[in-house]
Amino acid sequence: MVRKDPEITKRNKEIAALTEQIRELESIVLKYTGCSSLHSLNGKYGGKYAEYIDIKNEVIDTPEQFISLYCQGFHKKLESLKESAQSGNYYFDAWLHFYEYEEVREWLKLFLKRTFLRNYKFLSKVRPTVEESVMWIGQENASYGLLVTPRFGDAQWENDQSEIRHFKPRYWTILHILKTGLVIPFEKEKIVFHDIEQYLTFFKNTLVRNSGSIHEKEIAKRYCDFVRNADEPENVPLLIPELRYGGISKKHEYRLDFTIVNPFNLSKVGFELSPWSTHGELTGIKGKTQKAINEEVKANFEKEMMKIKSYFRKLGITVIVYTDSDLEKYDVIFEEISKYLSPSQSHKQLEFQAIADLLAFKPNLTESDNL
Template sequence: MAKRNPETTARNKIINELTAQLQEIHDEVLKATGFDSVHSLHGKIGGKFDQFIDIKNEVISSPEHFISLWLEGYKKNLIDRGAYAENSNLYETYKLLQKYTIFKDYLFIFLKRVYLRNYEALSKKRPLIEDAEIYIGQNNANYGILITPRFANGSWENDKSEIRHFKKQYWSIGHILETGFIIPSKNDKMTFKDIPDYLNFFVNVIVRNSGSKYEMEIAEHYREFVLNHERPENIPLLIPEFRYEGIDVIHKYRLDYTIIEPNDLNKIGFELSPWSTHGQLNGTKGMTQAEINEKAKSNFEKEMTKHKNYFKKHAIFSMIYTDEELKDTKNIFNDMKKYLEPKTSTTQLKLHIFDDFFKNDVTKK
């Protein structure tokens, strides 16, 4: 049985407490405001939050952040109405909120509950549509990772309308358990029954196919890390063989490993560059020193172009490890672990809106 998410449990407990608080004061609020039912009351304060907040693009970090955005959107809506603002139902509710403290208290509790009920959708940064699918692996053994995959007209695509509602952390272990790998141009998937099943495929099929002993060692470090973690589903994927040109069979580059951080969606690449495959020159017999130097220069420029193109197209910063560092892949994995633990993002709240909204008539400015 999957381990219960303690954050979800705690959040549900708070939601229940907020519901109890609303029930305790809703009769008093109805009496003060003159609304005839709780349904009518909630229609006035809860039916338009997506009108006041750009929920498709905002990443909302806390209930306070949500409330401040709601108030700011409400204020802007009134101001934009100009001379007609005072004739609107919106203005009528606004004046009731200014007049009755109990109604303001009810609003804050209600909006806090709205936020917590929609926490997963509101608090996550959503990837751009063009970044919502990635492809990995060797030629003829490549796989796709989408967020809301569906097969239509002979190919895979994301259901764009559902990306925001995806409940798992994007590009995490939980993500791959939810979606599996899609098989390009074929209505088929590679799915996994549990975390050990996925990790076995990750190590012994995808990474093993690369033929790199260094990639294999790091894959084993990752498997051990995930299996011993308290919250394994939230760990970002260690993405092997990220394909620079996407699904195209003919492509220029692959990164050995990539991590996409769950909160801000930053991409960090890890390139393992032993001299034997990335620097050593073969076929130099009979070449002049100048020709050898020119060949070495060409190889170096090719390698640097690879990393620059990854950064320009995908905003992937790559960390490069050479022979001396590759002697101990555990140290390399320790670098990776810095990006495998989710970070808490913070957003500066516009706290002034709280006082401004309730103390001054915004339509008079």
């Protein structure tokens, strides 16, 4: 039996309550606005949200934010009218009714709040930029592409940019990769996964195993168990292995051991497992002076720091580094990593004067307008 999402249930109840309040105001609002029907009324006000708000790019978390953006867009439209802001103009008349009648303002606020709740998933979903929507991962001769809406273009994979905003799964989660699979660079071929277990097997035994790192293998095992035991395994963020700083280019500088992308706000955090034997230990030091040895140690350290800085500067990824003393305790490391595998959606707290600003709009009115 499919479990009901409590958040959806809560929204549906609120939508039903708003509908009742809206119906109580409809007759008086029709009278004040002079609209001949509800269809005409909705078109004059509520249906304008796509004109007043840049819904293609805005990420809207709350009804208050939605109302604020609507009012800001309405205000901007009125200001653009200039001398045309007078009775008889479609937009000005809509504003005039909004200005004069409290019932119209209350109805519109309720209507917009219901519109937001009805379109919550679409309006609140953070969407990756064109650059962020392509990731290349893996070793030099065994790399794969992780895209959002992959299609094979001019001899290479690319995203269908017009469809990115309509992608239903949460970005960069288990369900994401089940939906898209992994693409093979420069080949019209994909690796598809029919279920979670099939992906986890590929993740652990192919993607991570190719790195040759015992540390990465241990973390991968714990990740697989974490996904299997999750209440909603399909919504667990991907633990992305070997993210390539240089993209598909063979001559790239760095790979990051693991990366997690928060599916709600698309913030990124990387994890680098850096034992001294791999990144700091020196060989062939016999016969070298202490000065020369110190210079090599310094160069190795600066190389590692440049790697971390490069990921942060270019890709906006904060990198957490685990060294030898950390790597003795895999469970402790994964406990820290798991915090990023259980993200929660935070809502923006808004303080806005949009409605006040809209009411304060001052057109060039004549005395006959009686305002």
